[in-house]
Amino acid sequence: MEKRVTFSSWTIGILFAVPQLLLIFTFFYWPAGQAVYWSLTLQQPWGGGNIWVGLDNFRSILANADYWNSITASLVFAGISTGLAMFIALVLAALTDRQLAGSRLYRVVLIWPYGIAAPALALAFRFILAPEAGFLSAINRMWPGIWDPGLDGADAMASIIVAFSWKYVGYNFIFFLAAFQAIPRSLIEAAAMDGSGVIRRFWDIQFPLITPTIFFLLVINITESFQDSFGIVDIMTSGGPANATNLMVYKIYSDGFKGLDYSGAAAQSIILMLLIIVLTIFQFRFIERRVHYG
Amino acid sequence: MVERTPFLNFFTHLILFVGFVFCVAPFVVVAIAASHNLRDVNDVPMSLLPGSDFWVNIKTAWVTAGLGPKLLNSFIVAGGVAAGKVIISALTAFSIVYFRFPGRMFIFWLIFVTLMLPLEVRIVPTYAVVANVLSPYQAILDVTGLSWLIEKLSGVQVSLSLGLLNSYPGLILPLVATATGTFLYRQFFLTVPDELTEAARMDGAGPLRFFIDVLLPLSRNNMAALGTIMFLWAWNQYLWPLLITTDQSHAMAVTELKQLIPNVGGTPEWHIAMAGTLIVMLPPLLVVVLMQRWIVRGLIATEK
Numbered sequence: 001m002e003k004r005v006t007f008s009s010w011t012i013g014i015l016f017a018v019p020q021l022l023l024i025f026t027f028f029y030w031p032a033g034q035a036v037y038w039s040l041t042l043q044q045p046w047g048g049g050n051i052w053v054g055l056d057n058f059r060s061i062l063a064n065a066d067y068w069n070s071i072t073a074s075l076v077f078a079g080i081s082t083g084l085a086m087f088i089a090l091v092l093a094a095l096t097d098r099q100l101a102g103s104r105l106y107r108v109v110l111i112w113p114y115g116i117a118a119p120a121l122a123l124a125f126r127f128i129l130a131p132e133a134g135f136l137s138a139i140n141r142m143w144p145g146i147w148d149p150g151l152d153g154a155d156a157m158a159s160i161i162v163a164f165s166w167k168y169v170g171y172n173f174i175f176f177l178a179a180f181q182a183i184p185r186s187l188i189e190a191a192a193m194d195g196s197g198v199i200r201r202f203w204d205i206q207f208p209l210i211t212p213t214i215f216f217l218l219v220i221n222i223t224e225s226f227q228d229s230f231g232i233v234d235i236m237t238s239g240g241p242a243n244a245t246n247l248m249v250y251k252i253y254s255d256g257f258k259g260l261d262y263s264g265a266a267a268q269s270i271i272l273m274l275l276i277i278v279l280t281i282f283q284f285r286f287i288e289r290r291v292h293y294g
Numbered sequence: 295m296v297e298r299t300p301f302l303n304f305f306t307h308l309i310l311f312v313g314f315v316f317c318v319a320p321f322v323v324v325a326i327a328a329s330h331n332l333r334d335v336n337d338v339p340m341s342l343l344p345g346s347d348f349w350v351n352i353k354t355a356w357v358t359a360g361l362g363p364k365l366l367n368s369f370i371v372a373g374g375v376a377a378g379k380v381i382i383s384a385l386t387a388f389s390i391v392y393f394r395f396p397g398r399m400f401i402f403w404l405i406f407v408t409l410m411l412p413l414e415v416r417i418v419p420t421y422a423v424v425a426n427v428l429s430p431y432q433a434i435l436d437v438t439g440l441s442w443l444i445e446k447l448s449g450v451q452v453s454l455s456l457g458l459l460n461s462y463p464g465l466i467l468p469l470v471a472t473a474t475g476t477f478l479y480r481q482f483f484l485t486v487p488d489e490l491t492e493a494a495r496m497d498g499a500g501p502l503r504f505f506i507d508v509l510l511p512l513s514r515n516n517m518a519a520l521g522t523i524m525f526l527w528a529w530n531q532y533l534w535p536l537l538i539t540t541d542q543s544h545a546m547a548v549t550e551l552k553q554l555i556p557n558v559g560g561t562p563e564w565h566i567a568m569a570g571t572l573i574v575m576l577p578p579l580l581v582v583v584l585m586q587r588w589i590v591r592g593l594i595a596t597e598k
Contacts (some may be wrong), residue, residue, distance in 0.1 A: 007393055012501055016388050017390070017401055020382050020476070021404070023467060025430070026423060026430055026471070028408050031416045031422070031423050032419070034419035092313045095313075096310060100303060108583075109318060113317055118532060123571045127323070127564050128323055133338075133564050166316075170317065177590075198299060230533045234552070235552060249415070252417065252418070256418045266418055269416060
């Protein structure tokens with residue numbers, strides 16, 4: 001879609017774009033290029049400058065068991081939390097879309113988690129899921145040691161998945177609700193008059209019409225699970241126990257800023273970038289084929 | 295729709311009620327824990343009846359984490375990011391939609407690509423840029439030989455340097471440097487009828503006049519939605535402020551929560567931690583409640 005009527009003084013037009021271009025050059029393209037350059041060099045200690053090492057940084061990272069562990073943890077986290085957050089939000093949105101007493105109240109409250117900062121909800125869930133205090137302590141008293149995110153890797157992973165999914169249920173709910181409300185009532189009423197039941201109508205009419213939203217949210221949720229998880233991991237588990245929750249973005253941070261290994265962290269950033277891009281393309285190619293655009 | 299489905303309605307209410315509890319429970323638990331004293335909060339299981347120490351705990355958390363100035367910092371940074379995004383995206387979208395110039399599509403793609411790589415994955419080099427924001431320009435001068443030329447001609451050695459660590463611009467600018475808002479405006483500008491532009495031009499209005507007097511007033515809804523979403527997003531930033539504010543005077547509220555995590559040794563002070571969590575949660579929650587309508591509209595618009 002293009003405008004027919006435009007302004008002829010195109011130098012002024014370019015001037016309007018200059019602030020954004022300066023910003024993205026300085027804080028986006030330059031650092032992104034720098035990441036590529038650093039990943040191919042090794043920073044010498046005591047300021048000896050950079051030496052070119054080609055793909056050595058990538059080789060040493062990919063040979064490191066800790067790194068593969070971090071990839072596996074990230075994929076497990078992304079898969080389970082995205083699945084949970086999308087499924088729960090879809091069910092809740094489909095149900096609030098029906099006109100019942102109290103739907104409006106539900107709609108208002110179910111959006112709340114969207115506004116909460118990841119670290120704040122992480123601290124809240126750290127308390128709620130603490131083995132020795134708060135709620136679950138009672139369960140631990142009945143069956144000692146059954147739940148301990150501080151010692152058990154699976155428990156720790158479950159904790160961060162719960163916290164992340166909680167926030168993204170709120171996020172996904174907004175989009176699903178909007179998608180359901182965009183479906184013309186008359187379409188559903190016509191089907192009802194033809195005698196099809198609620199479940200039949202959901203699968204034959206509503207579900208196909210919201211597949212673009214499902215697809216969009218799938219991409220967003222998976223991408224965010226690789227990035228927005230940082231605050232949750234930092235507050236809840238710090239990557240532990242025994243690296244069980246050392247997700248990729250957290251490992252970049254701890255290797256780069258705590259371990260001062262800029263080259264290694266830059267190489268990991270490049271791999272994470274490629275992974276996100278590959279996953280996005282994969283989703284576009286294989287899932288979008290099943291999406292119905294109205 | 296009149297349809298008698300009592301069984302289904304019952305199930306709908308049941309599931310929605312569970313969802314309601316699922317969403318509200320953490321807030322309630324945080325608020326109740328924040329009202330207990332040290333002994334009660336560590337009781338097994340914790341009492342669900344509110345205690346009496348709510349205001350004492352709030353005050354302790356407020357003072358311990360120095361939340362007053364940090365909330366102010368959060369407001370400044372979140373407000374700055376929201377304003378920056380709203381203004382810069384509008385300017386760029388105007389440029390892309392209303393002018394025809396060579397390289398227009400190239401600029402469009404330059405901006406579009408920024409949506410793919412969030413700050414988290416280029417965090418290490420971005421940190422280096424903010425430590426000296428002029429380093430990219432120094433590098434350009436060096437590589438093109440310009441700094442050599444200047445030194446030969448004037449004897450002055452060029453070394454540009456401007457550190458933005460521990461500063462508001464350092465906190466704000468890198469967060470503004472992506473294109474989230476540009477496409478929202480672009481979509482909207484494309485729906486503005488051409489007749490309006492023609493009429494404005496016939497009245498002798500130049501591009502700047504048209505932008506300020508016609509386009510911006512029409513995009514009020516977009517601005518409110520984008521501003522709200524960006525405010526929430528910036529308020530909730532964690533990794534970036536954590537890295538670049540080593541000095542407490544520029545720390546944001548969200549990053550201070552880490553100081554409230556109870557130590558392993560001794561009795562954990564969860565009541566104080568939860569009081570602090572509640573304080574930090576509240577401003578964005580209020581924004582969500584007040585601006586709910588705008589958020590939904592804005593998110594729908596970004597999707598398209």
